[in-house]
Amino acid sequence: MADTKVEQMSVKVVEDPSLMTGAIPAKDWMDVPAVFKPGNYCYPGKPSIMEYHNKNLPGLFGESREWEIEDDDWKLPENWKEIIINGIKERLDKFRSFKIFMDCCVRCGACADKCHFFLGTGDPKNMPVLRAELLRSVYRGELTKAGKILGRIANGREMTIDVLKEWFMYFYQCTECRRCSVFCPYGIDTAEVTMMGRELLHLVGVNTNWIMEPAANSNRTGNHLGLQPHTFKENAEYLIDDIEEVTGLRLESLNFNRKGAEVLFVIPSADVFADPGIFTFMGYCMLFDHIGLDYTISTYSSEGGNFGLFTSNQLMKKLNGKMFAEAKRLGVKWILGGECGHMWRVIHQYMDTMNGPADFLQVPTSPITGTRFDNAASTKMVHISEFTADLIHHGKLNLDPSRNDHRVVTFHDSCNPARAMGLLDEPRYVLNNVCNNFHDMPENTIREQTFCCGSGTGLNTGEIMDLRMMGGLPRANAVKYVREKHGVNTLACVCAIDRATLLALMEYWNPDVEVCGVSELVGNALIMEGEKEKDQGLRFEELAVKEGDTDV
Amino acid sequence: MATIEHNGKNFEVDEDGFLAKGMEEWNEDWVDYVKGIEGISELTDEHQKVIDTLQEYYKKNGIAPMVRILSKTTGFPLKRIYELFPSGPGKGACKMAGLPKPTGCV
Numbered sequence: 001m002a003d004t005k006v007e008q009m010s011v012k013v014v015e016d017p018s019l020m021t022g023a024i025p026a027k028d029w030m031d032v033p034a035v036f037k038p039g040n041y042c043y044p045g046k047p048s049i050m051e052y053h054n055k056n057l058p059g060l061f062g063e064s065r066e067w068e069i070e071d072d073d074w075k076l077p078e079n080w081k082e083i084i085i086n087g088i089k090e091r092l093d094k095f096r097s098f099k100i101f102m103d104c105c106v107r108c109g110a111c112a113d114k115c116h117f118f119l120g121t122g123d124p125k126n127m128p129v130l131r132a133e134l135l136r137s138v139y140r141g142e143l144t145k146a147g148k149i150l151g152r153i154a155n156g157r158e159m160t161i162d163v164l165k166e167w168f169m170y171f172y173q174c175t176e177c178r179r180c181s182v183f184c185p186y187g188i189d190t191a192e193v194t195m196m197g198r199e200l201l202h203l204v205g206v207n208t209n210w211i212m213e214p215a216a217n218s219n220r221t222g223n224h225l226g227l228q229p230h231t232f233k234e235n236a237e238y239l240i241d242d243i244e245e246v247t248g249l250r251l252e253s254l255n256f257n258r259k260g261a262e263v264l265f266v267i268p269s270a271d272v273f274a275d276p277g278i279f280t281f282m283g284y285c286m287l288f289d290h291i292g293l294d295y296t297i298s299t300y301s302s303e304g305g306n307f308g309l310f311t312s313n314q315l316m317k318k319l320n321g322k323m324f325a326e327a328k329r330l331g332v333k334w335i336l337g338g339e340c341g342h343m344w345r346v347i348h349q350y351m352d353t354m355n356g357p358a359d360f361l362q363v364p365t366s367p368i369t370g371t372r373f374d375n376a377a378s379t380k381m382v383h384i385s386e387f388t389a390d391l392i393h394h395g396k397l398n399l400d401p402s403r404n405d406h407r408v409v410t411f412h413d414s415c416n417p418a419r420a421m422g423l424l425d426e427p428r429y430v431l432n433n434v435c436n437n438f439h440d441m442p443e444n445t446i447r448e449q450t451f452c453c454g455s456g457t458g459l460n461t462g463e464i465m466d467l468r469m470m471g472g473l474p475r476a477n478a479v480k481y482v483r484e485k486h487g488v489n490t491l492a493c494v495c496a497i498d499r500a501t502l503l504a505l506m507e508y509w510n511p512d513v514e515v516c517g518v519s520e521l522v523g524n525a526l527i528m529e530g531e532k533e534k535d536q537g538l539r540f541e542e543l544a545v546k547e548g549d550t551d552v
Numbered sequence: 553m554a555t556i557e558h559n560g561k562n563f564e565v566d567e568d569g570f571l572a573k574g575m576e577e578w579n580e581d582w583v584d585y586v587k588g589i590e591g592i593s594e595l596t597d598e599h600q601k602v603i604d605t606l607q608e609y610y611k612k613n614g615i616a617p618m619v620r621i622l623s624k625t626t627g628f629p630l631k632r633i634y635e636l637f638p639s640g641p642g643k644g645a646c647k648m649a650g651l652p653k654p655t656g657c658v
Contacts, residue, residue, distance in 0.1 A: 046566075213655045214655050214657075217656070224656030225654055225655070226615050226654075226655075227615060228613060231614075231615060235621070238620065238621060269656065270656060270657040270658050273618055273654070273658060274618070274657075274658040305657055462568070499657075
């Protein structure tokens with residue numbers, strides 16, 4: 001939990017002098033150095049982890065070494081500046097988007113107050129425009145004629161150690177959620193600027209362990225947590241025991257690595273490890289059993305998430321490659337994806353060009369309803385909420401929404417499914433069919449304008465808890481609004497990082513609000529053939545007493 | 553990397569105070585050290601059972617067990633585990649047993 005007490009934090013956010021509270025900075029932003037202190041930075045990658053990455057993808061991650069963020073000397077390679085400048089040049093050539101984003105910002109400020117980290121911290125360098133300017137100023141100063149001659153007058157500056165440290169601070173106070181991009185009249189995707197910034201830092205060995213260790217695990221075992229095949233299977237089967245306890249039914253349909261299955265199902269690995277993701281997993285299993293889906297789960301491609309997205313495009317490509325490779329090996333027709341957030345950004349925006357075309361797969365067609373998902377014609381991957389909404393629409397599910405009457409639900413649009421793939425209505429359609437009490441948060445905090453949990457892109461680590469609670473404040477505040485107005489006690493979402501981080505965020509700002517995946521509520525509402533009379537939900541919580549039932 | 557001295561022994565720990573080399577360097581002095589920082593007055597058979605279970609599971613799986621599996625194997629409900637280890641199964645019990653903390657979407 002965060003070090004700062006919630007009362008102090010609230011006062012700090014609204015009263016401490018900052019750009020958010022109307023204080024005018026005394027110095028030009030270029031003259032304000034980044035100061036690291038415990039709680040405002042993530043720990044660097046462990047040498048053993050970085051050695052592992054260097055063996056697999058040489059040349060991307062600098063030297064593995066022991067170093068401390070708070071030390072003056074980061075033990076960078078001698079020619080670190082040359083590496084960075086060449087890295088910028090290479091990327092300007094390679095990524096047209098990056099070149100445009102460096103050139104076309106007019107600093108109109110439309111993005112400035114759209115960032116949850118700016119709203120929570122009041123730090124001007126968390127305004128997306130200025131965050132991008134941290135890199136843009138170096139591009140101008142080092143690589144454009146005007147900047148080289150005019151320097152600061154042309155808003156250019158030299159690449160120095162202080163600049164590098166400032167990059168590390170602010171490219172790791174951005175969750176690449178892309179809310180700011182929604183408001184940019186030029187369509188600048190600031191997340192891609194952060195991605196470039198992080199790639200450049202990696203080249204000189206500047207990284208964080210919370211991202212690099214899961215990425216290493218994922219490469220080695222198939223998933224971020226490092227669950228080996230036997231553990232992955234055992235955990236999943238353990239959850240089948242729990243389903244039996246709640247429903248009285250032993251589901252026989254769960255299976256692994258089965259060749260010839262129609263559908264490969266890929267989940268975020270936390271769904272077979274941690275609360276409350278495990279309840280989401282139980283919901284998936286019940287749904288598939290209920291409709292008799294011919295599916296299999298892979299212990300090789302056992303992770304939807306891809307911490308390569310938070311690292312470098314080469315690592316992202318490598319980790320993502322497992323999905324198509326496994327789909328091909330197993331001979332499935334198409335891939336169904338679980339409630340993972342950033343997985344869908346990788347799939348919708350990069351997968352096809354990185355690892356496609358997946359012409360050995362078919363355009364996904366629901367075997368239950370016959371619906372052809374033409375929107376997934378190239379990636380061959382369908383989101384579980386799309387799939388479920390289609391089943392409900394065709395009346396294929398036997399549902400009793402009153403089994404979720406103990407819950408008053410709101411929906412957090414997880415950033416990437418919402419903004420990277422446009423999944424806005426399907427989860428709401430599902431929720432409105434599986435529970436009786438649903439209330440949306442205010443309109444400027446949901447759908448395309450959804451506020452991030454404050455801990456995405458691998459910032460979901462304990463050592464920056466205060467920062468996370470500040471960054472998550474706008475989301476928590478919107479939840480508080482519906483809690484007070486409608487008595488909301490459940491925050492549903494479709495992302496595993498959310499399920500972990502919103503839990504901490506709610507415990508801090510709205511302690512009586514629980515967090516769940518959408519599929520958990522589906523599982524609760526399903527009337528399964530042959531089930532026993534249900535008096536508990538999937539987390540063994542008591543259900544609401546039905547009207548007409550006598551209270552004994 | 554910090555070093556902690558306890559009972560004349562040195563332990564290398566990571567930033568969160570977990571044993572850097574894990575069970576390789578784990579011994580009774582480490583247990584005694586974590587007992588102190590966790591504010592556990594006396595180690596009981598119940599504590600020992602949790603530690604044994606965690607270590608045995610880790611050797612087989614290379615990761616800490618799901619909390620529910622820990623509960624089931626030891627027979628202690630989560631509430632009891634928190635009574636035994638006030639910082640919880642991860643920061644308390646895993647630390648004492650010399651396991652690393654899990655990373656990823658958790």
